[in-house]
Amino acid sequence: MTTDPPTRDARLSGWGRTAPTRARLAAPRDLADLAALVAKAPPRGLIARGLGRSYGDAAQNAGGVVVDCAALPPRWTLDERAGEVTATAGVSLHDLMRALVPRGWFVPVTPGTRYVTVGGAIAADVHGKNHHADCSFGAHVRSLTLVTADGRARVLGPGDPLFWATVGGMGLTGLIAEATFGLIPIETSRMRAETERTRDLDHTLELMTAADRSHRYTVAWIDLLATGARTGRGVITRGDHARRDDLPRGTPALDFAPGTRLAAPPYLPGGLLNRLTVRAFNELWYARAPRRRRATIQPIAPFFHPLDSVRDWNRIYGPRGFVQYQFVVPTGAEDTLRRVVARLAERGVVSFLTVLKRFGAGTPAPLSFPMPGWTLALDIPAGLPGLAALLRELDERVAAAGGRVYLAKDARLRADMLPAMYPRLDEWRKIRRGADPDGRFRSDLARRLDL
Amino acid sequence: MRNALGTVDTVLLLGGRSEIGLAIVERLVRDGARKVVLAARERPAESDGGPAERLRELGADVLAVDFDAARPETHAAVIDAAAEFAGDLDVIISAFGVLGDQARYDADPVAAAESVQVNLAGHVSAGLAAARRLREQRHGTLVVLSSVAGVRVRRANFVYGAAKAGLDGFAQGLGDALHDSGARVMIVRPGFVIGRMTAHLPRGPMPTTPGAVADAVVAGLREGRRVVWAPAALRLVWVVLRLLPRAVWRRLRR
Numbered sequence: 001m002t003t004d005p006p007t008r009d010a011r012l013s014g015w016g017r018t019a020p021t022r023a024r025l026a027a028p029r030d031l032a033d034l035a036a037l038v039a040k041a042p043p044r045g046l047i048a049r050g051l052g053r054s055y056g057d058a059a060q061n062a063g064g065v066v067v068d069c070a071a072l073p074p075r076w077t078l079d080e081r082a083g084e085v086t087a088t089a090g091v092s093l094h095d096l097m098r099a100l101v102p103r104g105w106f107v108p109v110t111p112g113t114r115y116v117t118v119g120g121a122i123a124a125d126v127h128g129k130n131h132h133a134d135c136s137f138g139a140h141v142r143s144l145t146l147v148t149a150d151g152r153a154r155v156l157g158p159g160d161p162l163f164w165a166t167v168g169g170m171g172l173t174g175l176i177a178e179a180t181f182g183l184i185p186i187e188t189s190r191m192r193a194e195t196e197r198t199r200d201l202d203h204t205l206e207l208m209t210a211a212d213r214s215h216r217y218t219v220a221w222i223d224l225l226a227t228g229a230r231t232g233r234g235v236i237t238r239g240d241h242a243r244r245d246d247l248p249r250g251t252p253a254l255d256f257a258p259g260t261r262l263a264a265p266p267y268l269p270g271g272l273l274n275r276l277t278v279r280a281f282n283e284l285w286y287a288r289a290p291r292r293r294r295a296t297i298q299p300i301a302p303f304f305h306p307l308d309s310v311r312d313w314n315r316i317y318g319p320r321g322f323v324q325y326q327f328v329v330p331t332g333a334e335d336t337l338r339r340v341v342a343r344l345a346e347r348g349v350v351s352f353l354t355v356l357k358r359f360g361a362g363t364p365a366p367l368s369f370p371m372p373g374w375t376l377a378l379d380i381p382a383g384l385p386g387l388a389a390l391l392r393e394l395d396e397r398v399a400a401a402g403g404r405v406y407l408a409k410d411a412r413l414r415a416d417m418l419p420a421m422y423p424r425l426d427e428w429r430k431i432r433r434g435a436d437p438d439g440r441f442r443s444d445l446a447r448r449l450d451l
Numbered sequence: 452m453r454n455a456l457g458t459v460d461t462v463l464l465l466g467g468r469s470e471i472g473l474a475i476v477e478r479l480v481r482d483g484a485r486k487v488v489l490a491a492r493e494r495p496a497e498s499d500g501g502p503a504e505r506l507r508e509l510g511a512d513v514l515a516v517d518f519d520a521a522r523p524e525t526h527a528a529v530i531d532a533a534a535e536f537a538g539d540l541d542v543i544i545s546a547f548g549v550l551g552d553q554a555r556y557d558a559d560p561v562a563a564a565e566s567v568q569v570n571l572a573g574h575v576s577a578g579l580a581a582a583r584r585l586r587e588q589r590h591g592t593l594v595v596l597s598s599v600a601g602v603r604v605r606r607a608n609f610v611y612g613a614a615k616a617g618l619d620g621f622a623q624g625l626g627d628a629l630h631d632s633g634a635r636v637m638i639v640r641p642g643f644v645i646g647r648m649t650a651h652l653p654r655g656p657m658p659t660t661p662g663a664v665a666d667a668v669v670a671g672l673r674e675g676r677r678v679v680w681a682p683a684a685l686r687l688v689w690v691v692l693r694l695l696p697r698a699v700w701r702r703l704r705r
Contacts, residue, residue: 009631016455018456019452019454021589021633022589022590022632044587044588057454057455062539062589062633063587063588063589323455323456388456388458391456411455412454447538
């Protein structure tokens with residue numbers, strides 16, 4: 001005899017802790033539960049949620065059902081011959097790395113945190129420091145199982161339009177149950193990394209372009225509070241998986257044990273991150289980086305996921321939370337990037353983690369974020385006066401340059417900007433309507449942006 | 452949906468000709484609201500450049516619907532029509548009301564009862580219908596235009612004050628009833644507002660304007676406040692006024 005999956009009332013927000021809403025949170029136990037939840041979808045619909053790392057309202061559904069996919073029993077199987085893994089949607093990249101790294105395999109793409117699920121990585125088509133070399137997560141998915149609005153579990157591959165509407169589709173085509181994706185073979189669990197300071201934005205762009213030719217992983221941290229001739233100065237990090245020969249003889253090559261995690265206290269007041277503290281941090285961070293490139297060997301965790309060592313770090317922004325603004329402008333629109341950086345610097349926007357990355361070619365997914373060009377991501381306290389108008393102004397500049405903002409980070413874009421930023425929006429809508437004619441899959445993000 | 456920075460998409464104004472109500476809506480549209488429903492008893496002519504036209508010029512889609520505060524049996528349908536047009540209602544502003552004249556009410560008890568019908572009973576039926584919708588959505592704010600007149604009722608306008616006192620109590624109770632639903636109620640207590648409704652009256656102490664009240668309401672919405680006094684200093688003034696002995700209170704001229 002089967003019973004309905006357990007549900008409870010929950011107030012849910014994204015990682016930025018802004019604009020929470022209430023919904024029924026369901027904890028499915030298996031594939032049959034996913035189908036049952038879809039069949040019994042309430043009028044306000046349902047949406048999948050993983051580990052809640054989307055910054056905005058992508059995994060919230062006010063008045064409807066939110067499916068806690070992280071509650072699904074975690075299962076994965078490794079096929080070493082094919083170099084691929086099959087995992088249920090709620091398995092986190094953290095768990096996968098703990099299991100796979102000691103066996104000599106690494107995930108094809110990791111965002112700035114390991115605490116994302118496989119389902120979430122596909123739905124947001126996440127990217128990492130290797131985008132210029134390896135594209136985004138969706139490019140490595142070989143097949144996925146999607147529970148669609150009719151309750152069927154469909155197995156989809158890169159030949160299906162619905163597959164690509166699901167990659168980057170923000171969960172609005174159905175519930176991803178499991179996926180098979182390719183892995184990267186590694187000889188060690190270390191990174192051979194090099195860091196170097198840059199003088200200004202042009203210098204940063206020049207070094208990034210050069211670094212992309214020689215390294216698999218590249219990223220730049222930008223000191224947004226530097227103004228004048230130093231606007232856009234930063235620290236570049238390049239890296240590759242270390243080879244066996246790079247390690248001293250006798251060191252265990254494939255151990256993976258990310259350090260125990262510090263936790264941010266449950267309540268922190270707002271205003272901790274202000275111009276003074278962020279300026280101090282930026283000066284320190286910049287000064288710490290070597291003037292000339294210097295190579296080090298470091299473990300995977302600090303190279304890819306420095307913030308994961310502090311649990312609940314999002315609380316340092318205080319009770320009002322923060323927004324992340326991430327946009328991309330195509331190659332050739334460097335002037336727009338320069339103007340946006342100058343504008344942010346001039347307005348004194350306090351962002352203590354501003355990250356610049358050069359993207360390579362994107363996937364065929366109509367709603368996927370990456371495109372060849374430059375992407376900049378910054379965290380801003382939500383209470384900053386005048387922020388709404390400033391970001392709207394930046395939206396206009398980005399859209400005019402043929403760029404877009406990242407929906408997995410977004411919590412404040414206006415719906416009327418979307419068609420310009422995502423020119424294939426109608427194509428995506430058509431595929432989605434075909435798979436979900438009654439709009440059973442709904443989220444606060446979908447309502448806000450008329451997706 | 453209300454976004455991370457407190458900007459909303461959709462607004463329903465009950466009392467579509469209220470100066471304060473329209474000032475709030477105009478600010479919300481300037482901040483990014485896209486769909487507005489104006490519910491009023493007499494629909495302004497579409498051509499005369501009325502409030503609907505002004506809001507359209509600011510970029511909003513505007514729907515005007517008939518709304519009669521004195522006909523509670525129609526209120527649920529007004530909320531439904533608004534939701535049909537706008538989708539989720541992010542902000543519902545309950546701003547209708549009549550001030551009237553105490554001397555006239557003293558002479559005409561029927562007119563007095565009719566004013567209470569609008570100022571209190573109308574808000575009860577409209578507020579409950581709005582709350583039902585917000586409870587389904589599990590998000591959204593009902594803004595109730597109360598008044599300092601209801602904080603402690605004065606001899607000078609006790610029919611109006613009594614209705615506002617009832618309304619304020621209703622709104623507090625409704626806010627508590629919606630606790631944990633995701634929806635909320637925000638009570639606005641303006642002091643003397645210079646405007647059409649008070650044009651015939653001598654100016655009260657610490658006067659304010661519809662625009663200033665609207666600024667306070669919009670800031671309150673952004674911060675998720677439950678009570679907004681306009682001007683803010685009235686909150687402290689009324690702490691004192693509430694403590695005045697009855698014999699002194701009775702003698703207040705206004």
